[in-house]
Amino acid sequence: MAFTAKSGKFSASINSVEVGCGDKKIVLGGENILPFYTFDAPVENAPKVGVEITDSGLENEPECVKKYYEGCETVADMAKRAASFEGVDFLSFRMDGGDPNGANKSTEELIAMLKEIVAAVDLPLVVCGCKHAEKDAELLSKAAEAVDGRNALILAAKEENYKQVGAAAGLAYKQVVGAESAVDINLAKQLNVLLTQLGVDGKSIVMNVGSAAAGYGFEYAVSTMDRVKAAALAQGDATLQMPIITPVASEAWGVKEAMASEADMPEWGNQEERGIDMEVETAAAVLASGSDAVILKHPVSIKTISTMIKELM
Template sequence: MPFKMSVQDFKGKINEVEIGKGEKAIKIGGQKATALYHFDNDAGNAPKIGIEITDIYPEEWIASLKELYKDVANDPAAWAKFVEEKLEPDFICLRFEGSDPNGLDKSPEECAEVAKAVVEAISIPLVIAGTQNHDKDAKIFEKITAAVDGHNCLFLAATEENYKTVGASAGLAYKHKVGAESSVDINLAKQLNVLLDQLGVKNEDITMHIGCSAVGYGFEYLISTVDRIRLAALGQNDKTLQMPIITPVSFETWTVKESIAEEEDAPEWGSREERAISIEISTATSIIAVGADAVIVRHPKSLETLKNLTSQLA
């Protein structure tokens, strides 16, 4: 008797969102099946991998990364160009750590100048992230969205506290893409998507950042939330949850003790760099396997490993 594979036929489809412009623009989403289930239905676009850079010199980064970027890290535009040419990620994530009110507190105008210089220096898509200070992020994004007009950037992130400002400037006024950031909760994710839709931002212009954690730090709760979101989007055809997911893995994995503990403090753990890379890769591969459409990493070895993985799985 011939073998007949059982196929799960879902009613829903994940929206396809385009970021960037020209030949180097990327598309994420588009699935009609759960992650990597090519045998069920259209698996959509392959996951995309981006590299994180910052608007200021990364004092807290490990020595090998500071050595790699020593000639460019003081100039975000040169840094971005170096990353595009030497590392070849699918996109770059520019994180505005310098605007943190508890740090340098750079003005929105300063941030806008940096963003404009960076986006004009590269041809691949640009994702723009703030400081996690929601009030300040809203202020800098208002200026940055205008400065990068026409480049179809993705802004991370619109939260419950600032979605009106971020959604209006990024999604409505300048036609960028908006990342809706919630905190590992399907209901909060759905609510924020609904609020952005009511504001006037099209579902096709929204991505979701539903939270992240490093492996070993409540990661199974994150995985179960992504599972529930994808099953509702596909199985129940819930259009309020059919946005692709982008996960800034590096924002979390480089802050846990296994990544930051110096070798002299924990010699039994081995190389700090190897530890951090392993945690970053483990976290990124796990979230891709359950449904993330794009991830952001910091280390070039993580990028290389993940790009090889996604190309083999495509």
């Protein structure tokens, strides 16, 4: 008996969200199938890969990453170099130094850096805060103003500061709003509802539903993504039909397997290879679970994941 394939596409779909403008703009989402199930239906917008730089420049980067930025003196120089890496679709600028419990850099200093980056590159921008909700309320509101006209993704509004960030990014300056929740489908849904009730267009929201490096409670992150995609597509839940973006770099390069030197752990082998492996396996897994974009650090990781996506689409 001849085999008759049955399409697994859904009647519902993930929202298509544009980030950036002009020829370099990208579109996240739009799919009505499970991740990489292109045998069920074509996918118009492949997952995207971003490169992360931070306000610390090269200060806190591993040596294996620093070599790719040789000669760069400013964060803007790094942005230009990062934009040239093979496979990069967008640039992510993380303002870690704003954390009051860390370097506690002023909002003015960080926004000045952001403006230099805006002037230096024309790639779509993702602007990330310092993970301190109160400081991010101010920092990301000012960032939304600094990238006016660039249709940037401001990552991210949380339950503690969604009113300030959502009002500035989504309403005043018409940027894309990132909604960050803590690895729980109900929290993700609740934050999307709160943002839309505030007046933010649901089709201008991208979710970060939580992230972790592979092996570090990672099953919670990917199972949450699986549940979000199932609810969005199989159940047609409009409050969860936003694309997902996952910041992988800060998680993957922050664990001992990537950070431990070869002098300290000679039995683990080459540190650069370990870091790349951790970043690639984490990114591949979150993409397979439904992420529409990943943020990476190492140029080899970026090239590898970009190639994987092209081969699977």
